[in-house]
Amino acid sequence: MAQHSNDSKEKVVYVGDSRVKKSGRRPNIPPDYSAFPGKSEAFVPNFLLKEWMVGVVVLVGFLVLVVSHPAPLGYPADPNNTSFIPMPDWYFLFLYQFLKMPYVSGDYVVLGTVGVPLIMFGALLCAPFLDRGPERRFYKRPIASTLMFLAIISCVYLTYVAWDHYQDQLEEMGIVPEHIQREQEARRAAERGESPQKPGGAEEKQIAIVDANDPITSVIQANCLACHGSDYQGNGPVPALAGVGDKFSKEELADIVTNGRGQMPAFGDRLSAEEIDQIAEWLAKQKAATE
Amino acid sequence: MFKAIYNWIDERLDITPMWRDVADHEVPEHVNPAHHFSAFVYCFGGLTFFITVIQILSGMFLTMYYVPDIINAYASVDYLQHKVAFGAIVRGMHHWGASLVIVMMFLHTLRVFFTGAYKHPREMNWVVGMLIFFVMLGLGFTGYLLPWDNKAYFATQVGIQIAESVPYIGPFIAELLRGGDIVGAQTLTRFFAIHVFFLPGALLALLAVHFIMIRRQGISGPL
Ligand code: HEM
Numbered sequence: 182m183a184q185h186s187n188d189s190k191e192k193v194v195y196v197g198d199s200r201v202k203k204s205g206r207r208p209n210i211p212p213d214y215s216a217f218p219g220k221s222e223a224f225v226p227n228f229l230l231k232e233w234m235v236g237v238v239v240l241v242g243f244l245v246l247v248v249s250h251p252a253p254l255g256y257p258a259d260p261n262n263t264s265f266i267p268m269p270d271w272y273f274l275f276l277y278q279f280l281k282m283p284y285v286s287g288d289y290v291v292l293g294t295v296g297v298p299l300i301m302f303g304a305l306l307c308a309p310f311l312d313r314g315p316e317r318r319f320y321k322r323p324i325a326s327t328l329m330f331l332a333i334i335s336c337v338y339l340t341y342v343a344w345d346h347y348q349d350q351l352e353e354m355g356i357v358p359e360h361i362q363r364e365q366e367a368r369r370a371a372e373r374g375e376s377p378q379k380p381g382g383a384e385e386k387q388i389a390i391v392d393a394n395d396p397i398t399s400v401i402q403a404n405c406l407a408c409h410g411s412d413y414q415g416n417g418p419v420p421a422l423a424g425v426g427d428k429f430s431k432e433e434l435a436d437i438v439t440n441g442r443g444q445m446p447a448f449g450d451r452l453s454a455e456e457i458d459q460i461a462e463w464l465a466k467q468k469a470a471t472e
Numbered sequence: 473m474f475k476a477i478y479n480w481i482d483e484r485l486d487i488t489p490m491w492r493d494v495a496d497h498e499v500p501e502h503v504n505p506a507h508h509f510s511a512f513v514y515c516f517g518g519l520t521f522f523i524t525v526i527q528i529l530s531g532m533f534l535t536m537y538y539v540p541d542i543i544n545a546y547a548s549v550d551y552l553q554h555k556v557a558f559g560a561i562v563r564g565m566h567h568w569g570a571s572l573v574i575v576m577m578f579l580h581t582l583r584v585f586f587t588g589a590y591k592h593p594r595e596m597n598w599v600v601g602m603l604i605f606f607v608m609l610g611l612g613f614t615g616y617l618l619p620w621d622n623k624a625y626f627a628t629q630v631g632i633q634i635a636e637s638v639p640y641i642g643p644f645i646a647e648l649l650r651g652g653d654i655v656g657a658q659t660l661t662r663f664f665a666i667h668v669f670f671l672p673g674a675l676l677a678l679l680a681v682h683f684i685m686i687r688r689q690g691i692s693g694p695l
Pocket of ligand 1: 594
């Protein structure tokens with residue numbers, strides 16, 4: 182190959198043993214756009230600069246959003262949490278809500294998960310082969326445009342219903358979404374001058390349980406540990422019971438258990454005064470220092 | 473100086489035709505927002521690409537801190553969000569960018585639909601576009617699990633349950649995504665691999681095809 186290309190009698194001369202021609206390369210100058218119809222211009226740099234200006238407007242709006250709204254983060258995943266309301270990201274809500282409708286759920290779920298989506302997305306995928314007329318303006322394609330408008334309206338509606346239902350559910354169950362709760366918690370901790378609570382901090386500072394075999398622990402296990410964690414070490418936003426003796430006196434503990442506090446339910450009418458007294462006594466013994 | 477370097481490269485690789493082809497293809501008046509304000513709708517494709525680039529860059533920085541296992545995933549995201557300098561900004565860009573890219577892609581799709589730009593001879597590009605659409609939704613679904621908080625966990629659980637209800641292949645899909653019977657350690661590593669390697673690879677390949685077709689066919693003419 183190389184020998185051939187180096188032969189100067191050949192018409193085409195290549196660069197070394199490559200396939201790139203030595204001469205007759207194209208000059209690096211843009212063409213003149215005066216020959217094009219209308220006010221055409223070159224992509225680089227003329228048009229790209231204008232598109233970049235639109236991009237900058239979007240970028241500034243985007244960055245304002247990013248700086249003013251930190252990305253949410255809740256509490257670590259706990260597969261045993263039974264009260265969490267599952268929520269997909271907003272652009273899946275329409276599908277999620279759609280699947281809750283009668284006729285596409287329960288016995289008919291196949292219609293919901295395969296039938297309707299397959300037809301809808303299938304039609305969208307094959308739009309060029311379904312809508313084959315030469316007309317491009319949307320008002321000259323009434324069927325295609327109407328179907329698209331209906332699809333958009335349904336999606337917006339379903340998304341709205343899903344979101345509305347979620348808000349109602351939160352209110353009904355008195356739940357604050359975890360990422361908001363967590364931010365509040367961190368803010369309160371900061372106000373109290375503590376360093377923000379470590380996420381999933383249970384592993385880091387396990388405080389041992391005092392008198393773990395006291396008979397009253399069976400009452401505590403039955404009533405309290407669903408929230409306070411099976412190992413007394415707390416669970417997400419619910420504080421640990423291990424070590425509460427350092428924070429509260431026996432009287433204060435009896436008061437919290439009897440009357441509740443914040444999200445903590447009152448047990449005054451569910452447990453006898455004697456039980457509460459024993460619980461408070463036991464909790465008061467839970468001091469990290471006694472080890 | 474630059475000219476000398478350019479010539480040195482051009483002499484060896486003859487890059488002028490490629491570069492001039494990209495740079496010089498004419499942009500007609502009817503898609504230029506400087507001439508017709510309403511032509512901003514033609515910018516949505518470019519803006520989608522712009523946000524996609526932001527996603528790829530911010531995602532690359534996120535993986536410097538993110539650890540895809542169930543013990544450390546949440547802690548690494550939390551650390552990034554609260555301790556790392558500008559970590560909240562990088563994570564915020566990736567989080568909000570994920571929504572914005574869907575919005576932009578949606579607007580771009582509507583522009584193409586309502587200007588009838590998917591018609592002959594651009595049918596194939598529409599189909600490629602729809603495939604990009606599905607890949608993007610897949611990226612959204614798999615990325616949602618990665619912070620490994622309750623929201624992530626339970627949304628994924630429900631999502632996979634929905635997939636499982638598909639007759640015949642459903643249980644197979646669910647098993648493939650979950651890597652077991654429950655959403656757990658296997659699921660997280662799978663979703664991480666899908667989110668970071670498989671789908672972006674597919675996306676870049678599809679985008680290349682999308683752009684080559686646009687370059688070849690030119691933008692659709694005025695209405
Ligand atoms: C990551 C996602 C996407 C990117 C970055 C992208 C980018 C682009 C760009 C830059 C253009 C040039 C015209 C314009 O800016 O409007 C274009 C045209 C086009 N896009 Fe996309 N696109 C994406 C997704 C889609 C989707 C989801 C569809 C539809 C299903 C689609 C269908 C088309 C078609 C048919 C054209 C040719 C339009 C014409 O010639 O007027 N694209 N795309």
